[in-house]
Amino acid sequence: MTIYDISEKAGVSIATVSRVLNGSSNVSEKTKKKVLDVINQYEYTPNAFARGLGLNTMKTIGILCADSSDLYLAKAIYYIERKLRANGYDSILCCSGYDLETKKSSLNLLITKKVDGIILVGSSYIYEKESDNKYICDAALQVPVMLLNAALDAPNVYSVVSDDFTSMYEATIQMINSGVKDPLYFYNSTSYSGKEKLAGYRAAMESKKLLKSGNMMQLYQGSHEDVPAMAEHLSRLAAKGVTFHGVIASDDTMALGAMKYARENNLKVPEDLAIIGYNNSMLTECCDPGLSSIDNKLETLCQHLITTLMGILSGTEMPKQTLFSGELIKRGTTLN
Amino acid sequence: MTIYDISEKAGVSIATVSRVLNGSSNVSEKTKKKVLDVINQYEYTPNAFARGLGLNTMKTIGILCADSSDLYLAKAIYYIERKLRANGYDSILCCSGYDLETKKSSLNLLITKKVDGIILVGSSYIYEKESDNKYICDAALQVPVMLLNAALDAPNVYSVVSDDFTSMYEATIQMINSGVKDPLYFYNSTSYSGKEKLAGYRAAMESKKLLKSGNMMQLYQGSHEDVPAMAEHLSRLAAKGVTFHGVIASDDTMALGAMKYARENNLKVPEDLAIIGYNNSMLTECCDPGLSSIDNKLETLCQHLITTLMGILSGTEMPKQTLFSGELIKRGTTLN
DNA sequence: CCTTGTCCATAAATGCTTTCATAATTAAAA
DNA sequence: TTTTAATTATGAAAGCATTTATGGACAAGG
Numbered sequence: 001m002t003i004y005d006i007s008e009k010a011g012v013s014i015a016t017v018s019r020v021l022n023g024s025s026n027v028s029e030k031t032k033k034k035v036l037d038v039i040n041q042y043e044y045t046p047n048a049f050a051r052g053l054g055l056n057t058m059k060t061i062g063i064l065c066a067d068s069s070d071l072y073l074a075k076a077i078y079y080i081e082r083k084l085r086a087n088g089y090d091s092i093l094c095c096s097g098y099d100l101e102t103k104k105s106s107l108n109l110l111i112t113k114k115v116d117g118i119i120l121v122g123s124s125y126i127y128e129k130e131s132d133n134k135y136i137c138d139a140a141l142q143v144p145v146m147l148l149n150a151a152l153d154a155p156n157v158y159s160v161v162s163d164d165f166t167s168m169y170e171a172t173i174q175m176i177n178s179g180v181k182d183p184l185y186f187y188n189s190t191s192y193s194g195k196e197k198l199a200g201y202r203a204a205m206e207s208k209k210l211l212k213s214g215n216m217m218q219l220y221q222g223s224h225e226d227v228p229a230m231a232e233h234l235s236r237l238a239a240k241g242v243t244f245h246g247v248i249a250s251d252d253t254m255a256l257g258a259m260k261y262a263r264e265n266n267l268k269v270p271e272d273l274a275i276i277g278y279n280n281s282m283l284t285e286c287c288d289p290g291l292s293s294i295d296n297k298l299e300t301l302c303q304h305l306i307t308t309l310m311g312i313l314s315g316t317e318m319p320k321q322t323l324f325s326g327e328l329i330k331r332g333t334t335l336n
Numbered sequence: 337m338t339i340y341d342i343s344e345k346a347g348v349s350i351a352t353v354s355r356v357l358n359g360s361s362n363v364s365e366k367t368k369k370k371v372l373d374v375i376n377q378y379e380y381t382p383n384a385f386a387r388g389l390g391l392n393t394m395k396t397i398g399i400l401c402a403d404s405s406d407l408y409l410a411k412a413i414y415y416i417e418r419k420l421r422a423n424g425y426d427s428i429l430c431c432s433g434y435d436l437e438t439k440k441s442s443l444n445l446l447i448t449k450k451v452d453g454i455i456l457v458g459s460s461y462i463y464e465k466e467s468d469n470k471y472i473c474d475a476a477l478q479v480p481v482m483l484l485n486a487a488l489d490a491p492n493v494y495s496v497v498s499d500d501f502t503s504m505y506e507a508t509i510q511m512i513n514s515g516v517k518d519p520l521y522f523y524n525s526t527s528y529s530g531k532e533k534l535a536g537y538r539a540a541m542e543s544k545k546l547l548k549s550g551n552m553m554q555l556y557q558g559s560h561e562d563v564p565a566m567a568e569h570l571s572r573l574a575a576k577g578v579t580f581h582g583v584i585a586s587d588d589t590m591a592l593g594a595m596k597y598a599r600e601n602n603l604k605v606p607e608d609l610a611i612i613g614y615n616n617s618m619l620t621e622c623c624d625p626g627l628s629s630i631d632n633k634l635e636t637l638c639q640h641l642i643t644t645l646m647g648i649l650s651g652t653e654m655p656k657q658t659l660f661s662g663e664l665i666k667r668g669t670t671l672n
Numbered sequence: 673c674c675t676t677g678t679c680c681a682t683a684a685a686t687g688c689t690t691t692c693a694t695a696a697t698t699a700a701a702a
Numbered sequence: 703t704t705t706t707a708a709t710t711a712t713g714a715a716a717g718c719a720t721t722t723a724t725g726g727a728c729a730a731g732g
Contacts, residue, residue: 002687013713018689026711048450049388050687053718058385058449060428069414071407078405081431090449092396093429095417113394113426114384227621256622263624285563286592286622288599338719349681354721362679386719389686675732684723690716697710702703 001044010038021046052114061309062110063091065121066098071253072279072298076121076148079302087310089116098124104135111142117309119146123192126150144312146305149296150192151321158312159321160305162296164193167326168200168248171276171294174328175246176208178335180274183246184237185216186230186254197250197278214242219254230257231264238265245273252277252284252293259287259333275333289332296326337380346374357382388450397645398446399427401457402434407589408615408634412457412484415638423646425452434460440471447478453645455482459528462486480648482641485632486528487657494648495657496641498632500529503662504536504584507612507630510664511582512544514671516610519582520573521552522566522590533586533614550578555590566593567600574601581609588613588620588629595623595669611669625668632662 003021007014012031019027020035038044052058061084065073081091092113096106103125110118118139125147127133133152139145140156151159175183185201187194198216205211221229230249234257237244249255255277259269267273269289277284280295301324311318339357343350348367355363356371374380388394397420401409417427428449432442439461446454454475461483463469469488475481476492487495511519521537523530534552541547557565566585570593573580585591591613595605603609605625613620616631637660647654664670 004687014688015690015713015715016711019712022689028711031711045448047389047687048448049385049392049394050718051689052385053383053389053687053720054689056385056718060449063429067414068404068417069411071410074407074410075405077429078403078431081404081429085430090445091429093399093413093417093427094421095414109426112381112384113396225621227618253618253622260622260624282563282589283622285561286589286596286619288596340719350720351682351722352680355680358721364679367680383719386686387721389688389719390721392686673732676730678729679727681726682724685721687718689718691714692716693712693714695710695712697708699708700706702705 001042003044003046006035006038006042006044009042010035056114057116058090058114059088060090060092060113060115062113062115062118063093063121064096064103064106064110064118064125065093066096066103066124068093068095070122071281071283073122075281075298076302079299080119080121080148080306083303083306087306100127100132100135107135107139111139115143116313117144117146119148119305119309120150121148123150123194124189126152126192128190128195144309146309148301148305153320157320158308158318160301160308161193161321161323162301163323163325164196164296165200165203167294167296167328168197168250168278169204170200171328172201172204172248173208175248175274175276175334176204176210178274180246180335181210182215182244183248183274184244185248185250186219186258187216187250188219188221188226188254189250190218194250201248215244226251226253227257227260230254231260234258234261235264246275247273248276250278252279252281252291255291255293255333256283256287259291270333270335274335276328277333280329284329284331292331292334293329294326295329297324300324337378339380339382342371342374342378342380345378346371392450393452394426394450395424396426396428396449396451398449398451398454399429399457400432400439400442400446400454400461401429402432402439402460404429404431406458407617407619409458411617411634412638415635416455416457416484416642419639419642423642436463436468436471443471443475447475451479452649453480453482455484455641455645456486457484459486459530460525462488462528464526464531480645482645484637484641489656493656494644494654496637496644497529497657497659498637499659499661500532500632501536501539503630503632503664504533504586504614505540506536507664508537508540508584509544511584511610511612511670512540512546514610516582516671517546518551518580519584519610520580521584521586522555522594523552523586524555524557524562524590525586526554530586537584551580562587562589563593563596566590567596570594570597571600582611583609584612586614588615588617588627591627591629591669592619592623595627606669606671610671612664613669616665620665620667628667628670629665630662631665633660636660 003014007017094106096103137154145157147159247258258275262269262273277291277293280293284291284293308318339350343353356368430442432439473490481493483495583594594611598605598609613627613629616629620627620629644654
């Protein structure tokens with residue numbers, strides 16, 4: 001069933017059918033109804049490929065993320081997909097992994113597929129080395145590129161980020177003020193936001209003259225094994241004689257590992273060990289007491305990202321970078 | 337840059353360019369190289385829309401799921417996306433929610449987008465009422481439909497499911513044999529696999545003459561609040577005088593709620609309260625002791641699903657339904 | 673000289689959008 | 703009322719960038 005069939009059955013030209021299909025004006029009510037009736041009767045839907053060819057768009061946005069099964073990224077994808085669809089766009093999803101080469105090829109694949117825009121979900125897409133970010137600039141030559149939780153100053157790339165530096169700074173200050181003078185900091189990535197968070201902790205500790213280089217540790221793990229790995233790591237530290245009464249983690253999963261360590265060693269949380277996580281994920285409810293965690297307003301970020309993207313696609317000038325502040329959600333793992 | 341530009345610069349016809357692009361034979365090494373050189377020099381990639389129009393496919397599979405941020409579904413989507421891409425297909429993702437009407441429209445949207453096949457991820461797509469499943473049959477008239485963790489006997493729909501009945505049956509038997517005579521059963525959906533699991537528990541309890549109708553309870557929640565909701569629910573039950581020494585949950589999240597309840601009430605796990613979850617998710621590592629949970633081999637299921645789909649798309653006859661057995665992973669929350 | 677096979681170009685087909693021209697209708701002016 | 707101008711409704715045809723069926727040119731073999 002093509003537009004020709006419809007036009008024939010309705011006794012009009014294909015141009016007219018096209019016009020009613022695209023809600024163009026300049027078609028009389030009478031013929032409009034006539035055409036619509038035929039369309040409904042035969043359940044005709046225009047061929048998306050032909051349509052794409054003519055319009056040079058299929059109203060599709062490419063979503064790139066390293067690992068769609070990651071708790072936080074999955075949530076972001078969910079919000080993004082829903083909001084895109086509410087705006088009449090579909091999403092083609094691509095999991096790129098964390099390797100630069102596969103990221104490049106995934107990005108190219110999306111461009112080849114002729115998406116109208118690309119969203120890079122998560123901070124892992126931005127590298128420290130300037131030249132490693134060139135692949136994003138190249139892509140931005142073709143279609144607008146949106147970054148979630150990462151920033152890059154380049155033509156046609158737009159960033160919406162949470163103020164992880166300040167969030168982490170304030171969380172650290174709050175923990176120090178509550179009496180914990182030796183909070184450890186754990187992170188597992190040096191991505192864009194990973195660096196921001198680390199810097200926030202650093203700045204807070206420095207401002208209180210408490211910074212010790214040994215207090216910041218990187219844990220290399222996939223999220224699955226993070227909980228036991230973190231617990232073990234803390235045990236080793238304690239065995240080595242390191243003392244600590246607080247743990248700040250760049251991720252709820254690691255914070256949960258600290259909880260596990262506390263339970264195994266009969267430490268009271270938060271009295272003996274205060275713990276702060278990051279992302280305010282469902283994991284915060286999965287332990288006892290509930291995990292205090294920083295909420296970076298993911299849904300708001302996503303909403304803004306989509307709004308910006310829609311603006312760009314409709315030709316409106318849009319802000320190149322937007323910053324949202326986060327908030328520490330206090331549950332039971334922090335002293336007041 | 338179109339195929340015309342390339343053909344001109346290479347001094348051949350567009351047909352020849354197309355042939356080297358599509359690896360067709362009947363083109364001499366010399367001209368092939370000549371064309372390839374030009375293509376590389378200008379970084380030409382064929383227009384996907386025109387290609388789609390000509391070939392009537394864009395090598396894209398539609399993935400429909402109720403909620404891509406759900407732990408289990410997110411994992412499934414991840415596996416599926418990776419495996420699809422390894423087979424040269426891309427995925428367009430659609431979150432349909434749990435409502436039948438939005439499911440229908442999401443499904444239609446995918447078909448409109450001319451995907452080559454559709455994967456329905458999760459058991460919520462199959463309804464008890466036969467007529468409610470008609471929308472799937474309709475879709476299957478257009479493209480092959482794959483069901484993950486749900487089954488439907490209809491033309492052009494293929495199912496790959498885990499044997500949730502048996503898994504739950506055996507888990508229940510094991511708990512009973514370990515000495516727990518009054519395990520409670522909790523579920524939160526009556527979807528296809530939800531019913532299978534329930535029936536498995538039921539059959540096991542019946543076979544041991546322990547079945548009481550009050551022992552099976554449905555918890556209506558979104559996954560976020562399941563942990564506290566479950567804990568509260570158990571507290572209320574205990575307050576009402578219900579005794580139980582075991583909890584079997586159709587989902588790890590609810591099982592974690594039972595853990596929370598045990599901690600709050602100083603119950604020893606598993607001695608005072610044995611707990612079994614379902615899905616063997618990362619949550620099993622998030623508590624102490626580790627949560628015993630049923631693993632239904634999600635990656636295997638997804639692998640098989642993709643293999644089947646690829647077979648169908650290449651015109652091979654494929655089994656309409658495949659069943660995989662699961663396995664109870666014993667951690668610390670079950671007695672031997 | 674005729675056949676066979678290889679290599680390649682021409683042209684048709686794919687199903688839509690859109691511009692341009694024209695026909696029909698309405699409004700304004702005479 | 704008639705004529706003219708302006709407006710609105712419609713059709714014909716030209717893209718859009720591919721794939722592919724058809725057939726022609728040329729070389730080799732009989």
